[in-house]
Amino acid sequence: MKLTLAATVLSLSACAGFSTAPGLDAGQTVSLVNSLTWVNPMSGKRDGVRTSWPIKHGKVAAEYYPLAQLKRCDAQQKQCAWGVMRAQRSAPSFTYADGGVNMTFALAIDVARRQEVRQSEVQTAMAIPQDVAALAGTQQLQHTIGLKYGKVEQMELDFGVRYQVCAQRLDAAGKAIDQCDIPFI
Secondary structure, three states, X not given: OHHHHHHHHHHHHHHHHOOOOOOOOOOOEEEEEEEEEEEOOOOOOEEEEEXXXXXXXXXXXXXXXXXXXXXXXXXXXXXXXXXXXXXXXXXXEEEEEOOEEEEEEEEEEEEEOEEEEEEOOEXXXXXXXXXXXXXXXXXXXXXXXXXXXXOOEEEEOHHHOEEEEEEEEEOOOOOEOOOOOOOOO
């Protein structure tokens, strides 16, 4: 009897590991669509990165954004300061909720005269010349947010940087069920 009960409990716990998340139909999955954008200092147009990360095993992969140049000019446009931005996003906690997901994300932005990034075998560096005024600043955000499927949340940050995030359901074939209105760059 004890052996049968133990086998039943083990079978039920294994089934629970493969169950569908709350609010999702069988075969559906969720992706996190997000973007980090800024004003391109040369063109004056919005520039940035838009990505989509699948939720796997209740986790979202960390994202390291490419280095970017930023510029801020005084009111008379007589002198401008430039900076190089390094940014990364992580999502330390994530849970499914009715009609969406709850997640905590951390966004770290560092703006300085010189930045360097090393990822695997790739190394990138960017610098502002010494004779040009330089921007400097850091911003560390840790924010818990309830995302409804298909609804975009937006945060305005220092130096004209904008972060957008949206949770999107995908059907069993990987086609989007919800539309996240975050433009492709």
